[in-house]
Amino acid sequence: MKLYTFDAAPNPARLGMFMQYKGITLDTVQIDLGTQEQLSDAYRALVPEATVPALILDDGTVLCAVIAIVHYLEEQFPDKPLLGRTPDERARVLNWNHRLFSDIFSAAADAFRNGHPSYVDRALPGPDNVAQLPELVERGRTRLAQGFAMLNEALESSPFLAGEQFSFADVDLLAAIDFAKWAARVTPDESLEHLHRWRAEAKAALTG
Numbered sequence: 001m002k003l004y005t006f007d008a009a010p011n012p013a014r015l016g017m018f019m020q021y022k023g024i025t026l027d028t029v030q031i032d033l034g035t036q037e038q039l040s041d042a043y044r045a046l047v048p049e050a051t052v053p054a055l056i057l058d059d060g061t062v063l064c065a066v067i068a069i070v071h072y073l074e075e076q077f078p079d080k081p082l083l084g085r086t087p088d089e090r091a092r093v094l095n096w097n098h099r100l101f102s103d104i105f106s107a108a109a110d111a112f113r114n115g116h117p118s119y120v121d122r123a124l125p126g127p128d129n130v131a132q133l134p135e136l137v138e139r140g141r142t143r144l145a146q147g148f149a150m151l152n153e154a155l156e157s158s159p160f161l162a163g164e165q166f167s168f169a170d171v172d173l174l175a176a177i178d179f180a181k182w183a184a185r186v187t188p189d190e191s192l193e194h195l196h197r198w199r200a201e202a203k204a205a206l207t208g
Helices: 010-022 041-046 066-076 087-113 135-157 168-184 193-207
Strands: 002-005 028-030 054-056
Touching (some): 002 010, 010 066, 010 087, 066 087, 087 135, 135 168, 168 193
């Protein structure tokens, strides 16, 4: 296996925390998004989607969706499971992964890619040029504030997002909050006490 990634980017950060928690080390190549190395002919020959991270399996299969990569790695490295231990747990984790991606990651990405001068005509990831829509910047920030309020309510009665155990849903939310801060300049309001309590406990679980 070989992993192509760029540690500073949000999707690689999700995978990086997953691997950190489980103690997984892979043969890794950094693809510099700052110089648009992901758009080079050499990288697109390996990963036509021109995105990171991408995990190339020994048989040549390319996995370029984080959720697919972590499911594959969970099977290969089952210790310290992050995707649930029972069918119910697995369903809850995956449900939160989807909600976080559509409600939080996508909102932060809209705010960032539609307003940053470096992403003119690059408003969506991938090899194709897509024009920016400036109105999506404020809409993204509004969606983030609404999403954080929803998460605070969900965490009122649960120690972690998917239940009693730290999971990849919590990893995703840690990455999403960091992404929203630098990409959209949005952080959870101080009044969201359950979300802030969760964040401290999730960080401790990740590193402990």
